[in-house]
Amino acid sequence: MKQIVMLMLIYMRRLMTNKLFLVLMSFQCLYIYTLIHPLYRLSADYQVPLSSNLIIFFFRDSFSVMVLSAIMLVFLSALPFRDENQQYYVTRCSVKQWFWAQVGYIVCVVLLNMVCLLVMCCCFTRSVNFFDSEWGKVIGSLAYYPELASYYEIEIQVTNNVLTTYSPFQALLLWMMHYFSVMCSVGVGILCLNMIRSGVGSVLATSLIFLQYTLNFFGGYIGYYISPLSWIYPGNLSTSLYDYYPSVQGVMIAMWLVMVVLIGYVRVRITDKQYLESKEVLIWDH
Amino acid sequence: MFRYIAEELKLQMRQPIFFGMMGMYAFFLIVPISQEVRLALNAQSYVDIVHYWLVPYTQTHSTIILIAILNFLTGYTVIRDVQQGMYGVLVTKLGRIRYIIAKLIIMISIAAFVIIIMNLVVLMGLSQLFPLASERMTAERFSVYSGGMWLYASPISFMAWILFKKVLEAVCILTVSLVVSLWAKKRVVIMMVPLMVFVAIYFGQITNLIPKSLQLIALFSPYSYLENRLPNWSLFGYGAYLVTVTVCCLGLSSVLIYKQLKKEG
Numbered sequence: 001m002k003q004i005v006m007l008m009l010i011y012m013r014r015l016m017t018n019k020l021f022l023v024l025m026s027f028q029c030l031y032i033y034t035l036i037h038p039l040y041r042l043s044a045d046y047q048v049p050l051s052s053n054l055i056i057f058f059f060r061d062s063f064s065v066m067v068l069s070a071i072m073l074v075f076l077s078a079l080p081f082r083d084e085n086q087q088y089y090v091t092r093c094s095v096k097q098w099f100w101a102q103v104g105y106i107v108c109v110v111l112l113n114m115v116c117l118l119v120m121c122c123c124f125t126r127s128v129n130f131f132d133s134e135w136g137k138v139i140g141s142l143a144y145y146p147e148l149a150s151y152y153e154i155e156i157q158v159t160n161n162v163l164t165t166y167s168p169f170q171a172l173l174l175w176m177m178h179y180f181s182v183m184c185s186v187g188v189g190i191l192c193l194n195m196i197r198s199g200v201g202s203v204l205a206t207s208l209i210f211l212q213y214t215l216n217f218f219g220g221y222i223g224y225y226i227s228p229l230s231w232i233y234p235g236n237l238s239t240s241l242y243d244y245y246p247s248v249q250g251v252m253i254a255m256w257l258v259m260v261v262l263i264g265y266v267r268v269r270i271t272d273k274q275y276l277e278s279k280e281v282l283i284w285d286h
Numbered sequence: 287m288f289r290y291i292a293e294e295l296k297l298q299m300r301q302p303i304f305f306g307m308m309g310m311y312a313f314f315l316i317v318p319i320s321q322e323v324r325l326a327l328n329a330q331s332y333v334d335i336v337h338y339w340l341v342p343y344t345q346t347h348s349t350i351i352l353i354a355i356l357n358f359l360t361g362y363t364v365i366r367d368v369q370q371g372m373y374g375v376l377v378t379k380l381g382r383i384r385y386i387i388a389k390l391i392i393m394i395s396i397a398a399f400v401i402i403i404m405n406l407v408v409l410m411g412l413s414q415l416f417p418l419a420s421e422r423m424t425a426e427r428f429s430v431y432s433g434g435m436w437l438y439a440s441p442i443s444f445m446a447w448i449l450f451k452k453v454l455e456a457v458c459i460l461t462v463s464l465v466v467s468l469w470a471k472k473r474v475v476i477m478m479v480p481l482m483v484f485v486a487i488y489f490g491q492i493t494n495l496i497p498k499s500l501q502l503i504a505l506f507s508p509y510s511y512l513e514n515r516l517p518n519w520s521l522f523g524y525g526a527y528l529v530t531v532t533v534c535c536l537g538l539s540s541v542l543i544y545k546q547l548k549k550e551g
Contacts, residue, residue, distance in 0.1 A: 020475065027482050030489045037492050063347045067485060070478050077474040202474060213351060214314075217321040 003093045007101030010089075012108055015075065024071050029120055031067050032058070036124045038154045043138060050125040051136035053168045055117060056175045059233040060157040062216035066209050068117075069229055072183055073205050075109050079191040099267065106187035114179055130172050135163055162235040174234045174248070181252055182232050185259045192262040196269075221245050228255065287384045290376070294392050299399075304359060311355050311404045318342045319408070323415075335412045336441050339405075343448060346484075346503055353459050354480040356400060360393040361463040361476040364543065368550055369471075382547060386540050393464060397456045405449060418442075448508055450525070454532045455506035459483050461539040468546040505531070 015021050035058060036050070043050050058064050080102055090098045122128050129136070135143075142149055142158040149157070162171055186208065190201035212229040221243070224236040231237060231251055238245035298304055322341045326333060342348040367373040376385050418441055463479035470476055487503050490496030499505070506528070 020470065020472075027485050031485045034485070034489050034492050067481055070481055074472075074474050074478060077472065206477070210310075210351075213347075214317055217317045 003097050004101045004104060007089060007093060007097065008104040008108060011081065011101065011105040015109065020074070024074055025116065028068065028071050028116070031064075032117070032120045033124055035064065035155055036121075038152045039125075039138060039156070042141075042148065042152045042154070046137070046141070048137040048141075050127055050138055051129055051132075051168075052118075052122045052125045052127045053130065053132075053135060053139060053172065054125060054156060055121040056162065056171050056234070057139075057156050057158050058117075058121075059175070059179075060159060060235065061155055062213050062230075064155070065229050065232065066213050069183075069186075069209055069212070072110070072113055073186070073190075073202075073209070075113065076106065076187045076190050076205075077202060079106070079187070079201070080195055096267075102191055103188065103263065106184055106191065110180055110183040110187065113183070114176060129168075131169055133167060133169075135168055139163070159235045161239045162233075165239040166234065171234060175232070177252070178232050178234060181255055182228055185228065185255050188259045188262055192266040195266050225251070231255075287380055287388050290380060291388050291391055291395075294388070295395055298359065298392070298396060307355055307358050308400055308404060311352060311400055312407060314348065314351050314355065315342050315404060315408050316411075318345060318348050319412070333416070334441075335409065335416050335418050336445065338412055338416065339409060339445065340448065340508060343452060343508055346507065349452070349455070349503070349507075350480055350484045352401075353456050354477070356397050356456055357460060357463050357477060357480050359400070360396050360460050361467055361479065362473060363392065364389055364464055364547075365467045365471055365476070368468075368547075373547070373550070377547075382544060386543050386547070389464070389543075390461070390536055390540065393460055394453075394457050397460055398453045401453050401456060402449060409445070447521075447525075451506045451508075451528060454528050455502065457532055458502055458506075458535045461535050465539045465542045465546075468543060468550075499527075500531070502531075 036054065039050055039054075042048075058068070080099075086098070093101075139158055140163070142154065142156070143160050143163050148154070166174060186205055190205055193201035193204055208227065208229055212227045215223045215227050215230060221236070221238050222245070224230040225246065234248065237248045237251060239248075241247075318341045319338050322338055326338075342352065364373075367376060373385075380388065459480050462483050463476060466479050467476045470479075484503065487496065487501060491501050491504065
C-alpha cells in the first residue's frame with residue numbers, strides 16, 4: 001500500500017511540475033471566466049448576487065463539456081506511463097502495484113480537477129452558497145426567462161427539471177458524483193484500453209467528446225443516454241418515473257460495472273508477462 | 287521544393303486517415319444543416335440552399351470543430367519529421383527556410399482542398415432537395431450578412447466569398463497549431479490547439495483585450511459586417527484586409543518555427 005501511495009505521489013508530482021498542467025489550468029480558468037463574465041452585467045442590471053451553484057450548469061452546453069473534458073483528457077493521456085523510469089518502478093514494486101498506482105492517479109487527478117472547478121467558480125462568482133436551500137435569483141431568472149440568456153449572450157444553459165427536482169445541495173452532490181464517476185471511467189477506459197492495444201483508449205476518449213458534441217443537434221433524452229459525457233449534468237438524464245427511461249442510479253451502476261470489468265480484465269491479463277511484451281505496453285525485467 | 291510539396295501532398299492524400307477526416311468534416315457540416323432542415327420541414331417553411339449551407343458557418347462552435355478536424359491532418363506534420371529523423375535530411379536538401387515555406391504551403395493546400403471539396407459535396411447533396419436561391423430571400427439575406435455588399439450579387443459568388451473567408455480562417459488557426467506543436471510535441475495537446483485558440487480569442491473578445499479588427503473568429507464569420515468590426519470598406523478592401531491578417535499570421539509563425547527548429551538542430 002505504501003508503495004502504491006509513493007508511486008501515486010510520483011505521478012502527481014510529475015503532473016504538477018509539468019508546464020503543460022499550468023497552461024491547461026489557466027485555459028480552464030479563462031474559459032470559466034468567459035462563461036461567467038456575461039452574468040456580471042445581468043447581476044449589475046438587476047442588483048442580484050451571483051450564485052456559486054452555477055457550476056452544475058456548466059456541463060449542460062455541449063461545447064463546454066467538450067472544452068472541459070478535453071483538458072481532463074490531456075491530464076490522462078499519458079496513461080499507462082511508459083517512460084524509461086517505469087521499468088525501474090516495476091522492478092522496485094510489482095506489476096500489480098504499478099497498475100493500482102495508475103488507477104489511484106486517475107482518482108487523484110479527477111478529484112483535483114473537480115476541486116479546481118469548484119474553487120474557480122466560487123472565485124469568479126464571489127460567493128460560496130452551495131448549502132443554501134434556494135437556487136438564487138439569477139439561476140431562477142435564467143430558467144424561467146430564457147430570453148434573458150440571449151439578451152445578455154449567456155452561454156450557460158439552465159434547465160427547469162434540475163431546479164424543480166433537486167435542492168442546490170442535492171444537485172451539487174449529484175453533479176460531483178456524476179463528474180467523478182464519468183471522468184474516472186473515462187480515465188480507466190484510457191488506461192485499460194491502451195494496455196490492451198496502444199492508442200485505443202485515446203481514440204475512445206476523443207470519440208466520446210465528438211459524440212457528445214454531435215448530440216447537441218438532436219433533442220430528447222434518448223440521445224443523452226448514448227453519450228457518457230452528457231451524464232455529468234444531472235438534468236440530461238430523465239428525472240421523472242413516467243417517461244420510462246433508465247434511472248440515474250441505473251446508469252451510474254452500469255458505468256461502475258463497466259469500470260470494474262475493465263480493471264478486472266486487465267488485472268487478469270497483466271500477470272501474463274508474455275502478453276504485455278507482445279503488446280509492447282511495457283517491457284521489464286521482473 | 288515544389289517536387290517535395292507534390293510528393294508530400296500525394297503521400298498525405300493516400301493515407302486512410304485523410305479520407306477518414308474528410309468524412310468527419312462532411313459529417314460535422316451535415317449535422318447542423320440536417321437540424322435546420324428538420325426544423326424547417328416541421329414548420330413547413332422551405333428555404334434555399336444558401337440558407338442551409340450557411341448554418342454551420344454562422345455557429346462559432348461548428349466552425350471550431352471543423353478546424354479541429356483539419357488540425358488532425360496538418361498539426362502534426364513538422365514535429366513528426368523532427369521525431370522520425372526526416373527533418374535533418376529535408377533541411378540538408380531544401381534549407382531551413384524553404385522547408386518551413388513548403389510545410390506552410392502543404393498545410394494551406396490540404397486545408398483548402400478539404401474545405402472546398404467537402405463543401406461542394408454537401409452543396410451537391412443539397413441541390414437535389416432545394417432550389418439554389420430565391421430572389422427576394424437572397425437579396426434580404428445577403429444584405430444582412432454583408433452590409434449590402436452582396437445585395438445584387440449571384441448566390442454562387444457569395445458562397446465562394448464565404449468559402450474564401452473560411453479557408454483563411456482555418457489557415458490562421460492551423461498555423462498557431464503548427465507553432466504550438468514544436469513546443470508541446472504530444473499529439474493530444476496538438477489536437478486541442480483550435481479549442482484553446484478559441485478559448486483565448488473568446489476571452490479577449492469578452493474582456494475587450496483584443497481590438498475589434500483583430501478578433502479572428504468574429505472577423506471571419508459571415509456576420510462580420512453586422513457587428514461593425516471594420517470600417518465600411520469595399521469588397522476588395524475587406525478581402526485584402528483578411529489576406530493581410532492571414533499573411534501576418536503566417537509570417538509570425540514562420541519566424542517562431544524557424545527559431546524553434548534552429549534549437550532542435
